[in-house]
Amino acid sequence: MNPASPALPIAAPHAATGAGVARSMLWVCAALAPATLFGFWLYGWPALHLWWITIAFALLGEALCLRLMGRAALPVLGDGSALLTGWLLALSLPPWAPWWIGAGGGLFATVIAKQVFGGLGQNLFNPAMVARVALLISFPVPMTLWTVPLPLGATAAPGFIDGLRITLGGLPAALDAMASASVLGHAKTELARGVDLLHAFAVPSAPTFGLDGVRAGSLGEAASLLIAAGGALLLALRIISWHIPAAMLAAIALPAAILHAVDPARYLDVGTHLLAGGTMLGAFFIATDYVTSPNTRGGQLLFGAGVGALSFVIRSWGGYPEGVAFAVLLMNALVPVIDRYFKPRIHGRDRRGRPLDIAGGDGS
Amino acid sequence: MGLLERFFAPRHPAWGVHPDDRKRPAADAPLRRLPLPERLYVPLQQHVGGAARPVVLAGQKVRKGDLLAEAQGNISAPVHAPTSGRVLAIGEVTAPHPSGLAQIAITLASDGEDRWGERDPVADPFALAPEEIARRTAAAGVVGLGGATFPAAVKFNLGRRLKVRTLIVNGGECEPYLSADDMLMRERAAEVVDGLRIVMHAIGAGNALVGIEANKPQAIAAMRAAAAPCGDVAIRVVPARYPMGSDRQLIETLTGLEVPADARAAEVGVLVHNVSTCAAVHRALRRGEALVERILTVNGGAVRAPGNLLAPVGARVADLLAFTGLHGEPARLILGGPMMGSVLPHANVPLVKGASGILAFDAAEAAVPAAGPCIRCGSCTRACPMGLLPLEMAARIRAGELAAAVDFGLSDCISCGCCAWVCPAHIPLVQYFSHARGELAAGERARLRNAATRRLVEQRSERLAREAREKAAAAAKRKAERDAAKARAAAVTRAADAAAAPLAEATP
Numbered sequence: 001m002n003p004a005s006p007a008l009p010i011a012a013p014h015a016a017t018g019a020g021v022a023r024s025m026l027w028v029c030a031a032l033a034p035a036t037l038f039g040f041w042l043y044g045w046p047a048l049h050l051w052w053i054t055i056a057f058a059l060l061g062e063a064l065c066l067r068l069m070g071r072a073a074l075p076v077l078g079d080g081s082a083l084l085t086g087w088l089l090a091l092s093l094p095p096w097a098p099w100w101i102g103a104g105g106g107l108f109a110t111v112i113a114k115q116v117f118g119g120l121g122q123n124l125f126n127p128a129m130v131a132r133v134a135l136l137i138s139f140p141v142p143m144t145l146w147t148v149p150l151p152l153g154a155t156a157a158p159g160f161i162d163g164l165r166i167t168l169g170g171l172p173a174a175l176d177a178m179a180s181a182s183v184l185g186h187a188k189t190e191l192a193r194g195v196d197l198l199h200a201f202a203v204p205s206a207p208t209f210g211l212d213g214v215r216a217g218s219l220g221e222a223a224s225l226l227i228a229a230g231g232a233l234l235l236a237l238r239i240i241s242w243h244i245p246a247a248m249l250a251a252i253a254l255p256a257a258i259l260h261a262v263d264p265a266r267y268l269d270v271g272t273h274l275l276a277g278g279t280m281l282g283a284f285f286i287a288t289d290y291v292t293s294p295n296t297r298g299g300q301l302l303f304g305a306g307v308g309a310l311s312f313v314i315r316s317w318g319g320y321p322e323g324v325a326f327a328v329l330l331m332n333a334l335v336p337v338i339d340r341y342f343k344p345r346i347h348g349r350d351r352r353g354r355p356l357d358i359a360g361g362d363g364s
Numbered sequence: 365m366g367l368l369e370r371f372f373a374p375r376h377p378a379w380g381v382h383p384d385d386r387k388r389p390a391a392d393a394p395l396r397r398l399p400l401p402e403r404l405y406v407p408l409q410q411h412v413g414g415a416a417r418p419v420v421l422a423g424q425k426v427r428k429g430d431l432l433a434e435a436q437g438n439i440s441a442p443v444h445a446p447t448s449g450r451v452l453a454i455g456e457v458t459a460p461h462p463s464g465l466a467q468i469a470i471t472l473a474s475d476g477e478d479r480w481g482e483r484d485p486v487a488d489p490f491a492l493a494p495e496e497i498a499r500r501t502a503a504a505g506v507v508g509l510g511g512a513t514f515p516a517a518v519k520f521n522l523g524r525r526l527k528v529r530t531l532i533v534n535g536g537e538c539e540p541y542l543s544a545d546d547m548l549m550r551e552r553a554a555e556v557v558d559g560l561r562i563v564m565h566a567i568g569a570g571n572a573l574v575g576i577e578a579n580k581p582q583a584i585a586a587m588r589a590a591a592a593p594c595g596d597v598a599i600r601v602v603p604a605r606y607p608m609g610s611d612r613q614l615i616e617t618l619t620g621l622e623v624p625a626d627a628r629a630a631e632v633g634v635l636v637h638n639v640s641t642c643a644a645v646h647r648a649l650r651r652g653e654a655l656v657e658r659i660l661t662v663n664g665g666a667v668r669a670p671g672n673l674l675a676p677v678g679a680r681v682a683d684l685l686a687f688t689g690l691h692g693e694p695a696r697l698i699l700g701g702p703m704m705g706s707v708l709p710h711a712n713v714p715l716v717k718g719a720s721g722i723l724a725f726d727a728a729e730a731a732v733p734a735a736g737p738c739i740r741c742g743s744c745t746r747a748c749p750m751g752l753l754p755l756e757m758a759a760r761i762r763a764g765e766l767a768a769a770v771d772f773g774l775s776d777c778i779s780c781g782c783c784a785w786v787c788p789a790h791i792p793l794v795q796y797f798s799h800a801r802g803e804l805a806a807g808e809r810a811r812l813r814n815a816a817t818r819r820l821v822e823q824r825s826e827r828l829a830r831e832a833r834e835k836a837a838a839a840a841k842r843k844a845e846r847d848a849a850k851a852r853a854a855a856v857t858r859a860a861d862a863a864a865a866p867l868a869e870a871t872p
Binding site (some may be wrong): 017121254290 | 381736740779781
């Protein structure tokens with residue numbers, strides 16, 4: 001059924017663009033690098049160890065599946081997609097999480113969420129987010145245990161070996177004091193306790209939240225401005241388009257602005273919504289995943305807006321402090337439906353696919 | 365370009381791709397004439413429609429421009445002798461087609477004199493009736509030289525019948541590597557402009573728009589100078605964007621008109637002809653010359669001296685490449701441009717009227733990147749000039765769901781190759797679509813065959829039933845006649861008996 005192999009070049013064109021899948025994937029990784037490096041500095045060696053363990057197991061899972069299918073693993077690993085999946089997952093984990101969180105997540109992402117669906121291009125859901133949600137539901141405690149920033153070079157910061165020990169052996173009791181809530185988590189627990197936001201953030205134990213990104217959170221959460229800068233790079237390179245990020249950010253910012261103006265004691269402000277949690281990472285790197293987003297501009301706007309709105313709803317009224325991952329997965333499920341209704345108009349036809357009227361073309 | 369013109373310049377289109385055009389240095393090399401080959405192989409089928417029927421015999425002497433084979437059927441075109449000489453044979457040669465199948469061609473041995481036969485030039489074509497222009501264009505064997513090779517005169521008559529207002533002249537030449545139309549406009553702008561004005565007269569168009577891509581400044585200047593005295597001919601610079609040379613895209617860029625999916629351009633009041641076709645019409649009318657030679661580009665990494673050649677129809681590709689020289693064996697030979705051209709099986713095939721270029725690719729140019737899985741990046745949808753979803757169509761075709769692919773617009777695909785060119789996974793999308801169309805056509809043929817078979821079977825059983833009915837009716841009739849005869853006979857007997865009875869009674 002498949003047409004002749006590409007070794008028999010029967011059909012035109014006899015030329016091709018220089019662009020390739022691996023090139024795009026590696027650019028995306030490059031765009032993540034500044035924020036990742038900042039995260040390493042901010043959270044120290046354990047973060048670095050968790051990062052490479054997650055990526056290694058994501059690659060391992062991919063290679064294992066390819067091996068089971070009897071296919072050569074190296075060319076597929078070379079496309080960079082498993083690397084990117086592992087990287088994105090690592091950025092969404094608590095930086096001092098134990099190694100098995102990263103390892104299990106990495107394996108789950110490429111084996112269950114990607115290769116089981118048929119590999120690159122076939123998965124309905126974003127593999128990194130599937131893995132993150134699976135971990136969050138299965139292991140809620142380590143997945144919500146954030147640490148205060150402890151930059152490399154600080155006296156209390158663990159060294160390379162200590163960092164490895166933390167990652168492999170878990171958080172030592174002595175360092176339990178390092179635990180801190182993220183901004184969104186703090187807001188959610190305080191509201192649940194009946195403390196309004198005005199008071200919740202007035203106490204000295206409240207997590208700090210500055211534009212410099214020095215705060216508790218995942219690697220991809222702290223440096224949200226660097227993440228946004230990476231996103232700007234991808235926009236400039238035309239690897240992603242503005243439609244999904246803009247729609248998603250607008251759909252978070254708009255209700256946040258309105259509700260915060262109405263009731264600041266109950267709703268976080270726009271800045272917190274945009275810069276905390278996975279908003280920036282989600283808007284520029286997760287929701288824009290080619291495979292799991294719509295392929296027309298109109299569909300992308302709707303998809304982005306859906307992710308943003310659902311994130312806001314889950315954050316404000318849901319049981320979890322952060323909702324970007326859930327929102328992405330929910331909208332992923334709608335992509336086939338969106339693609340069905342958002343199709344470009346075919347030249348010479350109307351939106352419904354009927355040929356244009358000849359009289360309608362009479363315009364000289 | 366003046367400010368005003370810049371303001372009114374056609375908007376940069378959202379569709380298409382911008383491949384590296386690689387037209388230079390070939391485009392800048394001077395036009396060269398191919399030395400006359402000793403033998404020419406003139407195929408009978410160089411156009412869309414019925415093949416021409418030979419009117420010469422082997423051994424016959426012909427002069428340049430003499431009719432070799434006449435048009436056959438409504439849509440067809442004659443072929444003429446590209447030089448003077450003797451007809452050697454009428455037989456099979458390899459067709460310039462990827463299949464490498466044979467096709468009938470007339471082999472001509474050149475006498476080296478290249479002497480024209482009788483020509484019938486027209487001093488003032490504008491004094492002729494449009495029908496006469498169409499007749500002469502048809503007799504000169506002029507077909508669309510942009511690549512479609514549709515007989516030009518048939519299009520003239522269509523244009524006149526549908527009352528076309530505007531003639532669109534295609535000087536886009538958007539295919540990379542090719543510069544034959546560019547060369548023609550630079551060298552023979554006056555011929556192109558005169559030819560297009562003759563075409564306007566033939567179709568009754570009130571004005572003409574010549575679309576030339578912005579990457580041909582010399583051609584634009586030459587055409588502007590040639591068209592300056594004609595108020596009804598406008599030279600328009602269009603953005604260099606592939607596939608600007610496609611009818612629908614050029615019409616929309618120049619006029620804003622969108623040709624409905626099931627309609628021809630003439631139905632919205634425009635008709636497209638290529639600049640080379642217009643020049644051929646000029647020669648057919650003003651000089652009485654049949655279409656026996658053309659300008660074409662020989663280009664590609666394997667060509668030693670790439671450039672534009674003036675070559676006779678029927679010259680072998682090998683003759684062209686021998687003239688330009690090669691760096692080693694070419695890795696791939698292509699007839700036409702790299703985006704839509706077809707692969708040639710070897711260089712021993714004849715040049716046809718529609719050949720705008722011969723490309724000899726070196727190994728680097730011919731390298732086919734390995735295809736990977738679709739990552740749904742949507743590059744193909746943004747590149748498609750028809751607004752289709754190539755990725756969805758390919759996914760359906762891969763799954764064998766051809767009807768679903770048609771729902772996604774398979775039948776609207778113009779095979780321009782933008783999607784496959786831009787695909788980062790290097791999926792041969794056009795090949796998928798060609799394959800699907802082949803399958804659909806085969807399915808349609810099978811359906812028609814089945815319908816025909818069913819009809820025959822029905823007719824047969826109907827005939828058998830009718831025959832049986834008739835037989836039965838005839839038998840019944842015969843029986844009835846027999847019965848009637850019997851009855852009559854009986855009646856006669858009875859009557860005779862009755863007549864005899866009184867006698868009997870009377871004769872006791």
